[in-house]
Amino acid sequence: MKGLVFLLLIFVFGFSKEMNLKKVEDNIYMVRGVDELPSLENAGFMSNAYGVLTEEGWVVIDTLSTPELSKKFLDQLQRVKRAPVKFAIITHYHPDHWYGAKTFKDAGAKMVAHRGLYELYKSGIAKSILEEANKNFRGLYKSVQLVEPDIVVDNYKKLKVGKEEFEIIAMTPAHTNSDLVIYMPKKKVLFAGDLVYQKRVPFMADRNASSKGWEEALKKMKNMDIKVLLGGHNDPMDKSAIDYTLGYITYLRQNIKKMKEEGKFIDEIKATLQDTPYKSDAMYQQFHNANIFKVDSELDVEP
Numbered sequence: 177m178k179g180l181v182f183l184l185l186i187f188v189f190g191f192s193k194e195m196n197l198k199k200v201e202d203n204i205y206m207v208r209g210v211d212e213l214p215s216l217e218n219a220g221f222m223s224n225a226y227g228v229l230t231e232e233g234w235v236v237i238d239t240l241s242t243p244e245l246s247k248k249f250l251d252q253l254q255r256v257k258r259a260p261v262k263f264a265i266i267t268h269y270h271p272d273h274w275y276g277a278k279t280f281k282d283a284g285a286k287m288v289a290h291r292g293l294y295e296l297y298k299s300g301i302a303k304s305i306l307e308e309a310n311k312n313f314r315g316l317y318k319s320v321q322l323v324e325p326d327i328v329v330d331n332y333k334k335l336k337v338g339k340e341e342f343e344i345i346a347m348t349p350a351h352t353n354s355d356l357v358i359y360m361p362k363k364k365v366l367f368a369g370d371l372v373y374q375k376r377v378p379f380m381a382d383r384n385a386s387s388k389g390w391e392e393a394l395k396k397m398k399n400m401d402i403k404v405l406l407g408g409h410n411d412p413m414d415k416s417a418i419d420y421t422l423g424y425i426t427y428l429r430q431n432i433k434k435m436k437e438e439g440k441f442i443d444e445i446k447a448t449l450q451d452t453p454y455k456s457d458a459m460y461q462q463f464h465n466a467n468i469f470k471v472d473s474e475l476d477v478e479p
């Protein structure tokens with residue numbers, strides 16, 4: 177009996193890590209990563225990637241954490257339709273969105289990214305970050321090879337592929353200094369990268385993040401005509417996710433600001449903010465305290 181339970185657990189656990197391509201909308205497909213930090217156990221499959229099928233071929237949004245994962249994803253897209261990958265658009269420079277990119281370049285795609293990612297690559301800093309991350313995550317990124325963007329976006333770029341239009345809009349600084357969102361006007365679909373969540377706490381502690389810029393980015397998105405919101409994490413969302421994300425960021429900023437004005441120090445601020453309306457949401461344990469520290473230090477230098 178015990179053996180059977182054990183086997184069942186292995187089956188369920190193993191099954192949960194499988195990569196299953198799901199159709200989200202007409203011609204839009206996704207794979208959904210788990211809500212965890214990267215680990216050898218989840219093989220770094222803790223973020224989403226999307227494929228949009230056009231008459232000319234695939235457009236991929238985000239490329240997962242490793243070449244192993246991105247090859248699996250590409251295989252699954254090719255099983256839906258054997259067609260070239262025209263573009264791979266990277267929403268920002270974090271490993272779980274960028275590190276699988278080489279697979280798509282090798283397949284002939286043009287890689288599209290924000291200036292911030294391009295500069296991180298060109299400066300060599302991206303390479304040091306990769307080496308450090310590979311050590312910290314026990315070799316998880318050992319087969320990653322960073323690749324250079326072919327198309328660099330500063331503010332805005334429109335791509336026409338087949339009958340589809342992809343409006344690539346910079347929203348920086350926010351989650352990082354390299355954030356892009358991709359809007360498909362006919363479908364009213366917005367690919368939001370790591371800028372929008374539902375019932376999941378955002379990661380705000382990147383050294384180039386700006387909580388103030390992030391609030392502004394979310395306010396811009398609120399003015400857009402969006403039917404479906406597809407994020408770097410989470411299942412498909414609707415527009416209410418923008419309010420959720422804005423709610424958390426503003427809650428942190430306002431509370432920390434108030435306590436700082438009252439002369440409170442970071443330890444007290446952190447202790448006071450342990451119990452919040454967001455405490456049962458995904459990734460709270462992993463990100464919330466780091467977010468408090470980051471926002472606190474941002475407020476120190478904000479005019």
Ligand SMILES: [Zn+2]
Nearest residue numbers: 268270351370
């Ligand atoms: Zn990210």
